[in-house]
Amino acid sequence: MDYLLKNGHIYVNGEFFDGDILLQNGRISALGVDLSADNATVLDLQGKLVTPGLVDLHVHFRDPGQTAKETIATGSRAAARGGFTTVAAMPNVEPVPDNAARIKHMLDRNAQEAVVHVKQYSSITINRAAGDCVDFAAVKAAGAVAVSNDGNGIQSAKTMWEALLGCKAAGLPLAEHIEEDSLKYGGVMTAGKRAQELGLPGAPTVVETSQLGRDLALAKAAGAHYHACHISTADSIKMVRAAKADGVQVTAEATPHHLLLADSDIPDNQDTNFKMNPPLRSAADRDALVRALADGTIDIVATDHAPHTADEKAAGFCGAPNGITGSETCFAALYTDLVLTGKLPLTRLLDVLTSAPARIFELDCGHILPGGAADIAVFDLAHAETVCAADFASKGKNSPWVGRELRGNCYCTFVDGKLVYKQEEKA
Template identity: 70%
Template structure:
């Protein structure tokens, strides 16, 4: 195992920054300070003021493996995560076969460990087969190692099923993460209902698709006194509902994606499926509301919802292409560039880092990630805040290049990623 001395970094630890060095030995954070000496055999990297952070944590990715490996694999998806500075990711269960039993969860975790470049946590589904029907054995999938349960990609349509799931997951002590979507209100919509949908000439998705199911779930979570995590919150009304629920003592947490923070439906250039995702891009007012929710802590963390698809699929336009965009490789840089770097921005670098490190770790009670502590595993990311670089599809580690940020110049790109002290990503030098 190689040892590293990261010199002259701007190190983020416990809510503050200090300029100095960080020593990695035997996979652990050995020391930090100023003017540290490099032990024999240590690789010295002069960071020249670059930002050093805990490895980013993402509670929501789609690795497509097994079942859709033309879109992504465990290897390529985890490489994309490393390229974006993520050292811990949680894989959703919409794969084939669905990890809906202890045996399948164990099999997935074995593959995740053997084939992944970063730490991969594994969701089990909420229901057997991830379809309407009986819930999984929550205690069994937790004992097998599942980090949480989710049917992401599909909302739980039955209130009775959600009631059983909230109670069962709470009793087992396993987090439940819900994709809120009322199918009966979709009416074939493909982007947010409104002026842009009318301009392009495609059916719209009304906001009640999200808010009606969220209202139901919050009521059930309150009645059950059960923890409940909301995936990819996208609307001002949803933020207000979560804020009120938290004030009322409901055990609710929420995530927001980079694209719902940064893009509105007015940014959709036309019939371009790289701007099609679920939930859809909302209004500019919704963007402002989810940003405020992130700033004030109503929204607890940022999660990418990394969702790769093939170029052929995404070429079918808004009405024919599947939902989803890639996110792992651009998440930090895109948010930093657009919401932190500009003068007078509402989002601070500290809040951004907390929402991508300690925040998600705390939601699911994850140990030994989201922070830099002496003696802990050296899961470290280094970002270059000063140098801009164009996002190029050919540079992606992911199989998917379906990103609306391709062609844009972003700052805060990842320079190095260490997992358990091993250098798993290093940006190419010019």
């Protein structure tokens, strides 16, 4: 089916124009004003924002092995509901995609079961365990877009060094979950005043910065592309900024929850919708992240979409797993709290969610071009809606934004010209 999207506020190459966009045979066939087309379904967008489909380089679909939490099908529908048309799935599933055959198998399943484009990470090490690295050339040839052991940091400097050299030779980005386990001291949130008030064990922020410093030194020596996952502290930002100035090939992501929340927002020691890894940091760290996103030190936003079951998350801060869902609330939460408050231009928000992630992982997506793939998202900036867990497409309902009123919810999403999500009309 072809679609003519009329009267949109369309974002193209960093600028906006008001007009129409025609989707035919899975491609963008025309951009302009007062377009018409025979046999196309017409959607009058009435000024809604039209963007390239959003790109998320960090999601967890839990499939195979943990499908009570999420599946490729439900995770991809959640992505579509948030306006994402391309995502990259982390490899902490069972079995781990750590060789060419498993990567190919995952990519086949992603293509068959997902409603959006799902790229695939390989692990860095075999079975994500301490020890030998994967065959980086082989997993790249099989289709892996990057490697990561996300969920765990690489504890051995020798392993990280060998991985960076292997990734450099293969031309793969290495995306690191930055966490020095020996410094955690059993902490379940950031050490400080709020941890003391809640009576919870805290971990110092050097858990992140000590390993980041090691990795940046190794990345410089190896000449490899090092991607810092979910950085969360002001000191990490300083280190990334200095490394970039020194010529290190480093890119960095931040999550919506670290950009918008602080440890002071944790209401009590039972609300595990505020428990994630890295944990929420101080308000000063949060504000530093926003500034770094604005000035380009942080390259992209990635959701770290991490669904869990309700039973798992009911175990309190000391017993529940880390992580929250993020795909369905990402754009609206950032638009509401950063763009509407004047902290970030809308053009910058769109860049870090579309063209920038595509660019740093060399993906052919994240843009609106005549003749290009019709991967399109439409957002309603005019109306506010209260986030309701029952509306989520994800199996995971673990979100700190449930009950919050947000503007900028996704109205509809197209993947290769197919309508894969449309907001239901509410009375």
